[in-house]
Amino acid sequence: MWQGAKDEDLQAAAAALRAGGLVAFPTETVYGLGADGLNAVACANIFKAKGRPQDNPLILHIADRAMLEDIVEPLPPAGQKLADRFWPGPLTLILRRRETVPDVVTAGLDTVAVRWPDHPVAQALIRATGRPLAAPSANKSGRPSPTLAWHVQADFGDALAGVIDGGQTAVGVESTIVDVTVNPPSLLRPGGITREALEAVIGPVADPVRTNRPKAPGMKYRHYAPNVPVLRLPNAGLDTARAFLAQHAGEKVGLLLDDESLNALAPFDPSVLVWNLGAKTHPELAAARLFDGLRRLEAAGCDIMLIASYDEAGMGLAVANRINKLSQPLKEEDA
Numbered sequence: 001m002w003q004g005a006k007d008e009d010l011q012a013a014a015a016a017l018r019a020g021g022l023v024a025f026p027t028e029t030v031y032g033l034g035a036d037g038l039n040a041v042a043c044a045n046i047f048k049a050k051g052r053p054q055d056n057p058l059i060l061h062i063a064d065r066a067m068l069e070d071i072v073e074p075l076p077p078a079g080q081k082l083a084d085r086f087w088p089g090p091l092t093l094i095l096r097r098r099e100t101v102p103d104v105v106t107a108g109l110d111t112v113a114v115r116w117p118d119h120p121v122a123q124a125l126i127r128a129t130g131r132p133l134a135a136p137s138a139n140k141s142g143r144p145s146p147t148l149a150w151h152v153q154a155d156f157g158d159a160l161a162g163v164i165d166g167g168q169t170a171v172g173v174e175s176t177i178v179d180v181t182v183n184p185p186s187l188l189r190p191g192g193i194t195r196e197a198l199e200a201v202i203g204p205v206a207d208p209v210r211t212n213r214p215k216a217p218g219m220k221y222r223h224y225a226p227n228v229p230v231l232r233l234p235n236a237g238l239d240t241a242r243a244f245l246a247q248h249a250g251e252k253v254g255l256l257l258d259d260e261s262l263n264a265l266a267p268f269d270p271s272v273l274v275w276n277l278g279a280k281t282h283p284e285l286a287a288a289r290l291f292d293g294l295r296r297l298e299a300a301g302c303d304i305m306l307i308a309s310y311d312e313a314g315m316g317l318a319v320a321n322r323i324n325k326l327s328q329p330l331k332e333e334d335a
Helices: 007-018 040-050 065-071 077-086 120-129 149-156 195-202 238-247 259-265 283-299 316-326
Strands: 023-025 032-036 059-061 091-096 111-115 162-165 176-179 186-189 230-232 253-257 272-276 304-307
Touching (some): 007 162, 023 149, 032 040, 032 120, 077 195, 149 162, 238 253, 253 259, 253 283, 272 283, 283 316
Parallel strands (some): 023 162, 059 111, 091 176, 253 272
Antiparallel strands (some): 023 032, 091 111
């Protein structure tokens, strides 16, 4: 385990990356599983390590404009506006690639996903490596994304060249992905930059078109789920939650609910494990706490989990997107 604030550790991690190794590192969104983004063999090893489908593209992470110019064609006007406003930050842009980008990174597409992270460790590591880093989330494919270094180690053990410990990530869910090669631009994945913030800069943003060849991660496959069933509680579903708890009395039930719901449902049986997602009116708190809660309740041995629903406005859109992908709706027969 390397410490992100130490220069000698960053240099050791950068050397491992230049040699073709895989290094997990923190960003402001989640931990990334990094490889030299221009080394096709190293990038292919990301897919092997994660068990990731080959048609699920990677994101290249940069630390300056020169790196950007080396890997993509000139930005279209909408892309330039978004980059000027939100980079460095939790925004990924889909752009026209140059031939310098290996096919394995893009799943053979003529576009590539690019992000400039706003995290001092990530930026320092990219600069020390001197290359863009391909870095999907540092978890086994389909598992909850990692927001702490121990999450990475729980999935990979000693299989990586190393893990840089930068503490807990701030945003807690992956970056927003916008395709600016189409008009109007398309929101492929909600994340740390809200739809409302995007539209304040470039005007209306379209929903993605369904396709078997996704341009970005998170569009096609199951994601973010622990290894136990997770059921989604509808809004204003406190009576349903009470019925659910009564039906599963004595079982090890995990509750990932907002503060208001937990207060209304308390007190709880000792077999119930609780993870507070924060005030329902502040979904950014849920974003920061979601994946850690899933992993902690799973590690505690829960048999089943009940999770809150969120309105799809502001940061709630990203939270709802993740919850909808990792859970199933709670049906009457389940409560």
